[in-house]
Amino acid sequence: MSGKTTGTVAGEQRASLRRRPFFWIIAAVIAAFALAPAIGNNVELRESLLLATVYITLASNLNIMLGYAGYINFGSIVFFGLGGYTCVYLISAHGWPLAAAELAAGVAVSFLALVFGLGILRLRGAFFALATIGINEAVQAFVSNFEPWGGAAGLYLPTTIFKPLGGPMRALWVVYFLLVAVMGASLYLSYAVKSSKFGLGLIAIGQNEDAAVVLGVPAPLYKALAYSLSAFLPALAGGLYFFKSAFIQPSDAFDLNLSTEAMVIVMLGGRSTVTGAAIGAYLYEELRGYLLTSQTFSSFQLVISGALLLLIVLFVPGGLMGWIYGRWPRGKEVLE
Amino acid sequence: MSALLAVEDLGKSFGGLRAVSGLSFTVNEGEIVGLIGPNGAGKSTVFNLINGVFVPDAGRVQFRGGNITGETPYRVARHGIARTHQVVQPLAELTVLENCTVGACFGRENLPLYRARAVAREAAAFVGLEDRLAMPAAQLTIAGKKRLELARALSAQPLMLLLDEELAGLNATEIERMLEVIRSIRARGIAILIIEHLMQAIMGLSDRIVVLNSGQKLAEGAPAEIANNPAVIEAYLGDPALAASLHGGAPA
Amino acid sequence: MLGIIAAIIDGVLIGSVYGLAALGLTLIWGVMEVINLTHGAAIVAGMFGLYLLANAVHIPPYATLPLILIGGFLVGIVLYWISVHRLMGRPPLMILLSTFAVNLVVIGLGTAAWGTDLFNVPVSLPSVTWGRYTFSGTHILAAALTTAIAGALYLFLYHTKLGKAVRAVANNREAAELAGIPTTRVLSLSFGLGVALAGAAGMLIATMFPFTVLSGDAYQLKSFVVTALGGLGNPAGALVGGIALGLIEGFAGQFMPVSWTLVIEFVLFVAVLIIFPRGIFAFRRA
Known part of the structure; x- marks a missing residue:
């Protein structure tokens, strides 16, 4: 019985997650994100890492549906946008403190996702993907018409909003640290799901849903839970992101590009892996930074995302991590 | 022996085509029951009706005395019925x-x-x-x-296994090893309902045999009775190889 | 009352064009069980095809239709080989992603070239007055051309050898392969046809309404709604579903601002998919 287990199935004992090296790798990533800009008060680095925390949060959560359960969610940005709207609205119209507004946004969006999920997750495969495109379009159209949320013009927060956090300069740091926390929670969530029975069920669904159901995986429930679970942290990230901007409008909140980028990131890093979503986000962010500063490429961002996605799907469907595991099979045990 | 699985008056149509109708049979604890019949007789459909992949139009499926008709496959699995697929x-x-x-x-x-x-x-x-x-x-x-x-x-x-053509596509050595495995499963007390085309194998393995033809039960009985049942032989006349193997000939 | 009846008839005319677009989507699904997410891009390409040919080359607007059909067909065949062929037999997720990626590239190139400005192709046709009602000539001609294209497609599928091969492949690819039909060629041809139909629909829409590079998403969603109503993979259902959607839009437009249309359509889409997974107008597949 030499076959050491790989992938989703870990050691025989009920080992706690903390005893495995990957737990500490995630902790180190979080610490690096928090400390790197704080040392020396580097605001420029902070702003660039802030975008990375959003990418990692979106990609990690998308990975739960796209990577584990094998369901394409073209509208994952809806969670981010609705979270942002709920949070900004509660603060601006009802004067809620940030923490309460954030929590309400996360809970409300997850609940909405559960309701959506129970409905549309009865649809299989391609039909589900179509419905998620529709959700994005419909929610954006709805919000653009929804007067309490400012319609197409959006919502503003007054600058006094940063006072409770110690003024604008300090507030930006607070929001950044909170986003790092949300990113860390996303990585741990992604890891915990993957190491659990729930995650095994999702991965079985992703491999062959009919077979999984016959084996006893309660697919409709699991899919709806996964969909709802993957909504919570992006909603928090959306709340923080738009709180920081002090402004939200439909075209920013439901920017389909961000949904697309999250998908490119997951595929680039390697779907169904925790590390892949993080490394993919980092690589993509670097690439994007280069493209945006390059005169020739800045207007071709969509073209390049698309071409990159196509090349990955055609030639490296396992992404970066799939490529690494192919050459170094034991890598699965260290980098989940 | 009490009936572990009881199928009563089961029926299912697809677009006007009656795949299974009026089918009743039981499987007792620790028993191996063979389900045979010509191609298209509805054998796999019966499996799909038992484990909830299809919802029957008529009839009942009882397992351990409880009604499991039309329950989803994942609930049926939880009750203790597991299956294999003809196409892996x-x-x-x-x-x-x-x-x-x-x-x-x-x-x-x-x-x-x-x-x-x-x-x-x-x-x-x-x-x-x-x-x-x-x-x-x-x-x-x-x-x-x-x-x-x-x-x-x-x-x-x-508690019960539904085996759908486990031997198809295997060579002689592999078949022998698979039969050994199936016998030792029975030795563990797990009841088995098995679909198989290799007559010699299923005749040797089963305690009882249910013969399906055009979705209806044609005959039921011990292997020896089935092999000499005129109705069964007639149903298989269109398939001489099968008819020959019913009489103890070589596997088809 | 006057307004409603006119709006409903106009809705039927416009809806038939939605049906044509959906025909392209449903044909591809019916033959190879692939959801073509370049569909929206193909519609937009048809719109800008009209714009370029009519404005830059000065071809009469309706004379561009055959050119767009042929161009769409050829581009579709190329798209099949780029984004679909290698991925046949892999998880369906992969083809969704690859066609989505091509869509991004096309839309990205379009945005780089034309931005997101509103374009309009002036087509002067006399309007038709019937009793107290007046209908736009472009809408009537679009419906007529749609009928002609759908009729031609029917003749092709049911009365030519190649068309029968397409249906055979749709019915059972393995059996068709065994019967000696070159299935890969049939698949690429069907993809070409699907893209050509989407392009033609885009061209006809552009004769009726202004458009932007990003219009594809909204019309792609309409095609999804139509196929959901008519049953995915069902050509006749696509046409009926298109007309039904046009009717609903025409009717709803009387009671609420146009900006709500997308919300209504989406709700309809999901509701129909959940309640009638095979479509409200699901006829037996040909």
């Missing part, structure tokens, strides 16, 4: 052990992950896959995938 359905990118772990986790016992792994290991070893635990299922040979189907079903620790 591996979870391709997962390893052999992971495939079996899914079976153990979501089967009758609903085990937590860490205990499911031990059960999965044992089931994989039982069918002779212990040296391929870490191999992705997609890389197994066809015989290996057939074994995996069986190991995964066993991992669920079922």
